[in-house]
Amino acid sequence: MSVPSSNDSILSVRGLTKVFYSGVFRRQATVAVKDVWFEMKPGTILSLIGESGSGKTTIGKLILKLIQPTSGQIIYKGTDIAHLKNKEQLRDYYRKVQGVFQDPFATFNPLYRVDRIFNMVYSSFGLDQGKKDEQVREVLESVNLDPDRTLGKFPHQLSGGQLQRLLIARTLLMDVDILIADELISMLDASTRIGILNLLVDICKSRGMSILFITHDLNLGYYISDYTLIMYKGRLVEKGDTKKIYENPVHPYTKMLFESVPDIHRKWDRSEEFLPEHVVQEVREFYAANEGRGFEDVEEEHTVLFSDR
Ligand SMILES: Nc1ncnc2c1ncn2[C@@H]1O[C@H](COP(=O)(O)OP(=O)(O)O)[C@@H](O)[C@H]1O
Ligand SMILES: [Mg+2]
Numbered sequence: 492m493s494v495p496s497s498n499d500s501i502l503s504v505r506g507l508t509k510v511f512y513s514g515v516f517r518r519q520a521t522v523a524v525k526d527v528w529f530e531m532k533p534g535t536i537l538s539l540i541g542e543s544g545s546g547k548t549t550i551g552k553l554i555l556k557l558i559q560p561t562s563g564q565i566i567y568k569g570t571d572i573a574h575l576k577n578k579e580q581l582r583d584y585y586r587k588v589q590g591v592f593q594d595p596f597a598t599f600n601p602l603y604r605v606d607r608i609f610n611m612v613y614s615s616f617g618l619d620q621g622k623k624d625e626q627v628r629e630v631l632e633s634v635n636l637d638p639d640r641t642l643g644k645f646p647h648q649l650s651g652g653q654l655q656r657l658l659i660a661r662t663l664l665m666d667v668d669i670l671i672a673d674e675l676i677s678m679l680d681a682s683t684r685i686g687i688l689n690l691l692v693d694i695c696k697s698r699g700m701s702i703l704f705i706t707h708d709l710n711l712g713y714y715i716s717d718y719t720l721i722m723y724k725g726r727l728v729e730k731g732d733t734k735k736i737y738e739n740p741v742h743p744y745t746k747m748l749f750e751s752v753p754d755i756h757r758k759w760d761r762s763e764e765f766l767p768e769h770v771v772q773e774v775r776e777f778y779a780a781n782e783g784r785g786f787e788d789v790e791e792e793h794t795v796l797f798s799d800r
Contacts, residue, residue, distance in 0.1 A: 500530040500566075501668055501701050502554070502588075507563035509549050523549040525725040527563070528786075531669060533699040536692065538712035538733070540748075541722030542766065547705045550722075551671045554703070555590045556581075567669075586616050589667045593674040595654035599646035605654070606642050608661050616665065630660040634690055652683035659690060663698070673705040688715055709748055713737055718792075721745045723774070731793035741795045743773040 509524040524546040531537055539547050552558045554565055556572055565572045567584065575581050592598065599605060609627045613620055628638040634656040646654060655675065662670055672691065676684045692715060695702050704715055712719055712733070719736045721729040723744040729736055740746045747770050777797070784797035 499532055501533050501568060502531040503564075503566040504529050504531075504550075504554070505564045505566065507550070507553060507565065508561045509546075509553060509558070510561045522725050524553070527727050529720055529727065529730060531701045531703065533668070533701050534696060535717040536695050536702045536704055536715050537718045537720060538704040538706060538716035539720045539722060540706060540709060540712050542707060545722040546725040547707075547722055548673055551590060551673045551703065551705055554669070555588060555671055556584065582616065586665050587668040588671070589662050589665065589669070590671040590673060591655065591658045591662070591675055593677055595651050595658060595678075596646060598658060599654060601646050603645075604642075605644055605646060605649065605657055608657065609664065612661060612664055618664075626664060627660075630663040631657075633663060634660045635686070636660065650683070652679050652687060655679070655687055656690070659687075659694070662700075663694065666698075667700060670700055670702045671705070672702060674707070675704070676711070677706070677708070691715065721748070726796060726799065728796040729794070735790060735793040739789075739793070741789055741793075743777045744770060747773070 505528055507524055507527040508522070511521045511523055512518050513521070527546075527550060529537070539550065541547055549558070553560050556575075559573070567588065572584060575584050598608075600607070606627075609623070612618065613623050627642070631638045631641055636653060636656050641649070641653065641657065649657075670691075675691075676687050679687065688711070691702060691704070694700055704712070706712055716733050718731065719729075719733045720727050721736070721742065721744065723742075729740065729742040729745045736745065737749070740749050747767075778799050781797035782800070785800075786794055787797055788794050
């Protein structure tokens with residue numbers, strides 16, 4: 492396997508940092524994402540794994556250009572997306588880089604028939620209207636939806652899994668390069684999940700799409716991804732080839748994740764705001780013992796954050 496280089500990347504994230512400021516009188520800073528580096532390559536799935544609040548969604552939003560970075564760069568096909576300024580450049584970017592989120596019902600307007608998401612693609616991106624019906628039927632069939640039982644329906648007449656398939660069909664219609672799938676299937680039941688996962692893998696491999704699969708579920712990450720990014724408190728602490736990380740985790744946070752594997756089918760409890768204190772302590776000791784090392788490769792395609800300074 493070749494070493495990933497920025498040459499074959501479609502998107503490079505370089506030193507990405509996002510600080511949120513809140514509070515009117517006393518400004519409070521939250522460092523949501525700090526000095527994050529990774530590459531996305533066509534035809535590969537990258538999973539981004541970490542507990543609630545670790546900064547996963549913020550990375551997704553930065554790539555989707557929904558929010559602006561505090562510092563760092565996102566390079567898409569050789570151009571920093573911060574420099575996309577004119578309408579056409581932005582339109583092209585929003586056409587090629589798309590997100591699908593956790594709650595499909597929230598994406599659809601309940602007052603309109605689901606066909607509207609396809610009509611909007613044609614009107615917003617200037618596609619040939621004459622081919623619309625044929626093309627829409629074709630993409631619906633490729634996500635295993637029966638056009639005759641789907642088109643003309645209102646969102647509440649379809650299941651969550653069917654709505655997610657519709658959103659995936661839309662990305663096919665637009666010939667998307669990069670799909671950000673944020674907790675995509677966590678709302679779906681087990682049998683629907685596997686169908687959506689297989690569909691994503693299939694699309695990625697057959698169309699050369701690049702997928703950032705955001706999840707808090709280690710098993711899903713292993714099942715679906717070629718590369719893995721482990722996130723802890725806004726930083727990527729371990730990244731590289733999925734098999735290598737799962738077989739040989741090095742960072743204490745990653746090790747902790749794997750130690751709790753019997754519990755991993757259990758979803759992260761969103762009310763558990765804080766990590767167990769012993770984990771926080773172990774990470775602190777690990778960084779102290781390795782001070783000054785920063786990121787180091789432990790083997791080919793496997794990098795670990797040994798210290799945070
Ligand atoms: N718009 C915002 N304003 C202030 N803080 C935010 C905002 N969005 C996210 N955060 C904070 O940034 C951190 C990372 O959040 P997020 O990226 O949503 O994490 P995750 O998706 O991993 O659960 C959290 O501490 C969260 O509270
Ligand atoms: Mg999130």
